[in-house]
Amino acid sequence: MQKNKKTSVIANEKIDKVKLSDADEIILDLQSQLKKYINKGYGPFLAAIYDSNGRLIAHAANSVVNKSCSHNHAEMNAIKLEEKKLGTHDLSKYNLSIYVTSEPCMMCLGSIMWSGIRAIYYGVPSERVAKITGFDEGFKPEWFDEFKKRGITVYGQIETDAGEQVLQNYVTQGHTVYKPKRNYFARATRTIHKFLRRTICIRSEKI
């Protein structure tokens, strides 16, 4: 893994100043646009796909809650949009890059690999996203190396201050941090046990 000494940026190739400068600009712009999406009910993540000439070709925010589908992460929405537009499941020949306001979760990493996208640039790392918001980002050890094996370039931790601020505001303003209610049955079972214990006690008293 390569590190930029002046910033916290990391990459799975020797850091290219031009690529990083472009990514800085795009990700700062995405962080700035994200606020208006959040105010419209979208989740706090935004993704954009660019071609090798620097032309924006797809752009989408997280719509898990407002469109009622757990797949609708920003990266997934942008990739789906682009594949639909081009009528193909394989974007590899278009030499595309995806820029995301935060590090992709496990599902989105899979999705990026299968789509044929050739480079990813992201803002806030998952551990900071989890700490600030409470979102579960999955398990994805050494994914920079795994992407390198598959020929996919990765640059991460770009313009993190701006990104963390947006996430912090999302939480402070009380927007939804969605996640499956994992303890639903455990809670239900505890409630039933409690009820049964109480009923049995009451009956015992009556006897």
Place this chain on the structure above:
Amino acid sequence: MQKNKKTSVIANEKIDKVKLSDADEIILDLQSQLKKYINKGYGPFLAAIYDSNGRLIAHAANSVVNKSCSHNHAEMNAIKLEEKKLGTHDLSKYNLSIYVTSEPCMMCLGSIMWSGIRAIYYGVPSERVAKITGFDEGFKPEWFDEFKKRGITVYGQIETDAGEQVLQNYVTQGHTVYKPKRNYFARATRTIHKFLRRTICIRSEKI
């Protein structure tokens, strides 16, 4: 991880004979149905979601190639269908289980976690899928433990003989093993270099 001595079945809890017997039956049935989907142009994977009363509530095959979207794995299609039907991004309160003919890829593991599905039962393990077909299934070390941490039950390697036979037939019959053309640019560069070398040689000869 728990192992059944008589079969190759593995699980992230003490193996429950009733759950396994139900899963055997469902997965064998899915493997059998899968053939007709393959003949209609679908990919070689099928998933079904059941509720806790054993009622089938969603059913879908892989449609990456015939619907031109790299997200359209069987598990993704089934989950999306169910979330659409119920109008929610969180299936956790419905206590659902997903049955799949092969081990889910990295993207689908993420998707299952985020959907709130509470149990997964699968047939052929990824390493066999990769060996037979050449599909890339991603990187997902120790996912049985990660699912356990999140309260999701996993049973794997169920009725693998039948499953491997379907995959083997898929390959023998010449159906598409889709994957992004990762070496597209490397190949293009090699071709240009070859052409330039030839051109330079011819010019040199002329001189």
